[in-house]
Amino acid sequence: MDWYPLWNSLRIAAISTVVIFFVGIFAAYYIAKLPRLVKGVLDVLLTLPLVLPPTVVGYLLLRVFGPKRVIGAWVLETFGVKMVMTWWSAIFATVVVIFPLMYRTVRGAFESFDETLAYSGQTLGLSNTYIFWRIRMPYCRQGVLAGTVLAFARALGEYGATSMIAGYTPGKTATISTTVYQLWQTNNDALAMKWVLVNIAISAVVLLAVNMLERRDFLTDASKARRARK
Amino acid sequence: MSLFVDIEKKLGVFHLRSQFEAPDETIALLGASGCGKSMTLKCIAGIVTPDRGRIVLGDRVLFDSEKKINLPPQQRKVGYLFQQYALFPNMSVEQNILCGIRSGDKAEKRRVLAEKIRMFRLEGLEKKHPAQLSGGQQQRVALARILCSEPEAILLDEPFSALDSYLKWNLEIELADLLATFNGPILWVSHDRDECYRNCRSVCVMENGRTSEVTPMDEMIRHPGSVSAARLAGCKNFFAAEAKDGKVYLPEWNVALPLAVTEKPFTMLGIPDNAVTLSESGGMACTVCRMIPGVEENILLLRPEGSAEGAPMLRITVAHESDLQAGAAVRVALDYSKLLLL
Numbered sequence: 001m002d003w004y005p006l007w008n009s010l011r012i013a014a015i016s017t018v019v020i021f022f023v024g025i026f027a028a029y030y031i032a033k034l035p036r037l038v039k040g041v042l043d044v045l046l047t048l049p050l051v052l053p054p055t056v057v058g059y060l061l062l063r064v065f066g067p068k069r070v071i072g073a074w075v076l077e078t079f080g081v082k083m084v085m086t087w088w089s090a091i092f093a094t095v096v097v098i099f100p101l102m103y104r105t106v107r108g109a110f111e112s113f114d115e116t117l118a119y120s121g122q123t124l125g126l127s128n129t130y131i132f133w134r135i136r137m138p139y140c141r142q143g144v145l146a147g148t149v150l151a152f153a154r155a156l157g158e159y160g161a162t163s164m165i166a167g168y169t170p171g172k173t174a175t176i177s178t179t180v181y182q183l184w185q186t187n188n189d190a191l192a193m194k195w196v197l198v199n200i201a202i203s204a205v206v207l208l209a210v211n212m213l214e215r216r217d218f219l220t221d222a223s224k225a226r227r228a229r230k
Numbered sequence: 231m232s233l234f235v236d237i238e239k240k241l242g243v244f245h246l247r248s249q250f251e252a253p254d255e256t257i258a259l260l261g262a263s264g265c266g267k268s269m270t271l272k273c274i275a276g277i278v279t280p281d282r283g284r285i286v287l288g289d290r291v292l293f294d295s296e297k298k299i300n301l302p303p304q305q306r307k308v309g310y311l312f313q314q315y316a317l318f319p320n321m322s323v324e325q326n327i328l329c330g331i332r333s334g335d336k337a338e339k340r341r342v343l344a345e346k347i348r349m350f351r352l353e354g355l356e357k358k359h360p361a362q363l364s365g366g367q368q369q370r371v372a373l374a375r376i377l378c379s380e381p382e383a384i385l386l387d388e389p390f391s392a393l394d395s396y397l398k399w400n401l402e403i404e405l406a407d408l409l410a411t412f413n414g415p416i417l418w419v420s421h422d423r424d425e426c427y428r429n430c431r432s433v434c435v436m437e438n439g440r441t442s443e444v445t446p447m448d449e450m451i452r453h454p455g456s457v458s459a460a461r462l463a464g465c466k467n468f469f470a471a472e473a474k475d476g477k478v479y480l481p482e483w484n485v486a487l488p489l490a491v492t493e494k495p496f497t498m499l500g501i502p503d504n505a506v507t508l509s510e511s512g513g514m515a516c517t518v519c520r521m522i523p524g525v526e527e528n529i530l531l532l533r534p535e536g537s538a539e540g541a542p543m544l545r546i547t548v549a550h551e552s553d554l555q556a557g558a559a560v561r562v563a564l565d566y567s568k569l570l571l572l
Contacts, residue, residue, distance in 0.1 A: 124329055
């Protein structure tokens with residue numbers, strides 16, 4: 001069995017998750033501070049990929065990154081790089097599709113933050129950067145971690161947009177999901193089943209992690225204290 | 231050093247107009263909840279930006295809308311004790327206090343930390359998290375953290391509202407002692423007259439977003455200038471009043487009191503508790519409408535003879551031993567010198 005699709009899926013999901021970790025947190029933090037109308041519009045635009053069919057997202061991405069389209073043509077001309085049909089093209093697709101998951105989970109977590117803590121940090125002379133990373137993020141870590149894990153899980157399973165922008169080339173752009181489709185098409189049931197089981201196993205582990213993170217006292221001070229007393 | 235505040239801020243229908251000057255001592259900011267006390271503190275600390283005005287601490291301008299000066303909270307050097315203390319839940323006592331220490335190398339910071347731990351009697355709690363501390367301990371940590379940051383003024387936002395009342399009295403003494411070492415203006419926000427009286431020499435009454443003049447505490451208790459000030463000063467009886475033939479006439483009771491009418495216009499008469507006594511003869515004839523047993527004293531609601539149906543009743547307190555019940559006839563004497571024309 002050729003394990004390339006697993007490796008490819010994992011690296012696409014991992015890179016996309018790292019990108020979305022920062023972009024999602026950044027968006028959740030700054031969009032919350034915008035005027036209500038702007039916030040509403042951005043909210044809809046940024047959440048749209050969550051409800052749009054992945055093929056629609058893939059189509060829109062091709063309209064932007066395709067070799068004959070604005071950005072795609074410019075990159076091809078300037079750097080001599082084609083932006084579609086490579087393994088890393090799938091990162092564009094995954095990032096767009098999983099962004100809303102991260103953005104919405106983190107925003108929910110930030111909304112539960114007690115702003116008084118930030119104010120008291122400011123009056124004590126702490127910088128806003130310190131307050132963000134050392135007070136706000138630890139306070140909201142459950143939501144942020146849950147969002148990250150959820151985004152990673154979704155990234156692993158991305159099929160529609162990925163297949164359109166990266167296609168299926170064995171040993172090059174093949175991911176688990178595109179491989180399963182290809183194997184089913186070519187009547188290779190046994191191998192398809194193997195990949196399905198691999199996929200279910202990974203997803204189950206990830207969801208287990210999400211559940212643990214969502215358990216309220218997991219990793220909180222209260223449970224730490226309880227463990228310390230034992 | 232003194233703190234000068236003259237600010238305005240509109241928030242929907244609420245209009246805040248704070249104006250006062252706090253000298254180098256503890257000043258009470260007394261007002262009912264929702265009157266703008268906390269908003270005033272937030273403006274001084276730089277958390278909320280006023281629409282207009284000036285805030286000056288000592289010789290430093292913290293905010294000036296005309297000169298476009300608006301120092302961030304980090305540079306204002308104003309210590310703020312929040313109602314729930316706002317300790318960082320993810321940090322230990324030690325880390326919380328270290329957050330307040332602004333300067334010095336690691337050894338110097340450790341030295342200051344050790345000093346504050348000792349001074350605030352926090353030995354043994356260094357590694358604990360805020361959730362594991364009692365309310366009083368949390369308050370001490372928060373205060374230690376504030377004093378570490380070397381503030382030039384301190385704002386206390388209802389320092390005891392987060393504590394059970396039976397804990398309050400000795401924590402109050404403790405807080406006063408710890409604050410005694412501080413040199414600079416302290417604003418003590420509260421809605422509790424007694425708490426303010428015990429801890430502050432001057433008071434600024436806030437009502438509906440507006441501040442009154444800073445007056446000595448005694449003066450405010452004995453001669454409150456408005457109905458709400460009188461209410462905050464502890465007065466519980468208020469009746470509509472008008473001047474009539476050089477006397478004060480209470481239309482609801484249909485009585486005229488031989489009170490020297492001042493030039494100051496008035497619409498209400500306030501009757502403080504200590505202005506009413508039960509008397510054997512003379513005074514006003516009243517009927518006891520209701521007796522409410524209290525912990526230390528009983529409360530009587532009295533209806534003066536001749537008062538209109540539905541008129542407000544006079545609330546007085548009597549000793550537990552008193553066997554007055556509803557329906558009894560009593561006579562009350564008023565000490566005219568203590569009545570408040572408002």
